[in-house]
Amino acid sequence: MTVTQTTGTYRDRIMQAHEIAVTLPTVRMDDPVSKAVQLMIVKRLPGLVVVDDADRPVAVLPGTQVLRLLIPQSYRDDPALVRIVDEIHADLFWHGPGNLTVGDCMPNPVPKAATVAPDATLLEVATAMANKRSPLIAVIDDSGRLMGGVTLERLLTSLAIAGPND
Amino acid sequence: MTVTQTTGTYRDRIMQAHEIAVTLPTVRMDDPVSKAVQLMIVKRLPGLVVVDDADRPVAVLPGTQVLRLLIPQSYRDDPALVRIVDEIHADLFWHGPGNLTVGDCMPNPVPKAATVAPDATLLEVATAMANKRSPLIAVIDDSGRLMGGVTLERLLTSLAIAGPND
Numbered sequence: 001m002t003v004t005q006t007t008g009t010y011r012d013r014i015m016q017a018h019e020i021a022v023t024l025p026t027v028r029m030d031d032p033v034s035k036a037v038q039l040m041i042v043k044r045l046p047g048l049v050v051v052d053d054a055d056r057p058v059a060v061l062p063g064t065q066v067l068r069l070l071i072p073q074s075y076r077d078d079p080a081l082v083r084i085v086d087e088i089h090a091d092l093f094w095h096g097p098g099n100l101t102v103g104d105c106m107p108n109p110v111p112k113a114a115t116v117a118p119d120a121t122l123l124e125v126a127t128a129m130a131n132k133r134s135p136l137i138a139v140i141d142d143s144g145r146l147m148g149g150v151t152l153e154r155l156l157t158s159l160a161i162a163g164p165n166d
Numbered sequence: 167m168t169v170t171q172t173t174g175t176y177r178d179r180i181m182q183a184h185e186i187a188v189t190l191p192t193v194r195m196d197d198p199v200s201k202a203v204q205l206m207i208v209k210r211l212p213g214l215v216v217v218d219d220a221d222r223p224v225a226v227l228p229g230t231q232v233l234r235l236l237i238p239q240s241y242r243d244d245p246a247l248v249r250i251v252d253e254i255h256a257d258l259f260w261h262g263p264g265n266l267t268v269g270d271c272m273p274n275p276v277p278k279a280a281t282v283a284p285d286a287t288l289l290e291v292a293t294a295m296a297n298k299r300s301p302l303i304a305v306i307d308d309s310g311r312l313m314g315g316v317t318l319e320r321l322l323t324s325l326a327i328a329g330p331n332d
Contacts, residue, residue, distance in 0.1 A: 041322050046212065046229075046301070062230075063212075063318045068296035070325075075293055127241055130234035133299050135212070152229045156207050159236075 017125050018118035020158045021139040021148030026051045029058065029103030033069045036102050040066050046151050047136035049113075050102060056144040057113040059106065062134045069105040115140045118147060122159055125150050183291050184284035186324045187305040187314030192217045195224065195269030199235045202268050206232050212317050213302035215279075216268060222310040223279040225272065228300045235271040281306045284313060288325055291316050 027036045050059040114132040135152035192215045193202045216225040280298040301318035
């Protein structure tokens with residue numbers, strides 16, 4: 001009985017993903033790329049979650065891959081071309097996406113969304129971030145719907161607060 | 167003559183990497199991992215530059231790969247093991263690195279540092295970030311010494327400000 005109570009106490013203080021997740025603004029495949037980038041800047045997010053009509057994440061884009069959506073296809077895979085591009089045009093690529101949507105610019109195939117279950121431990125969240133190289137992880141419920149997200153910054157501050165001496 | 171002046175005017179307003187780079191705190195291979203992580207949290211950086219004794223970048227670590235330094239070797243490559251690890255220990259991995267140094271925990275071989283020259287255009291910086299999946303790029307001089315760094319956030323705000331109507 002004492003053992004059970006002790007175990008219960010330990011478990012109560014183990015932080016889980018849903019406890020440190022925050023509500024995230026999201027984008028959809030048919031949103032303009034410019035809207036997605038602006039959202040990330042204004043909300044100071046390290047990435048973006050792209051959801052479908054049922055609010056299920058179809059992609060979790062690290063910030064560098066949101067930036068990638070802005071880069072014209074012809075430059076993405078050719079560093080040599082990027083170096084010789086006329087300087088006058090080099091600043092203007094930002095204005096290039098025009099009416100392109102997030103879906104138009106996504107890699108094909110779309111990589112599997114970086115998600116965890118609500119009861120994932122912080123170690124599981126950390127391992128997912130490190131392995132997927134994504135500073136943003138979506139927390140989804142049993143039906144795959146987005147519950148929130150954990151950012152790298154929030155994970156690190158939560159880890160700094162968590163510990164054996166709480 | 168008019169043409170030359172016009173070209174000059176255009177060139178003057180093209181932003182280059184050194185103009186948007188900021189001074190970065192750095193770490194060395196023999197610094198403790200805990201110091202590196204704390205530095206990244208306190209300075210709110212999206213990654214860290216690891217330099218040698220001559221202040222030349224030997225690695226540019228995205229935040230997710232700084233986080234990776236904290237994860238014990240045995241969990242890094244085995245998601246199944248991470249899921250079954252005792253919950254009580256799952257929060258404590260943070261306290262694990264102890265006296266381990268950045269060099270002890272770096273991937274082997276160390277990936278080539280993500281750098282650009284001071285006169286790189288913002289398109290070159292953006293392409294480097296997207297291709298290396300690094301929200302931090304080091305700006306180095308001719309001798310390979312660190313001059314500063316460009317963060318993803320700074321690049322995006324600079325792009326939003328730059329444009330044809332400046």
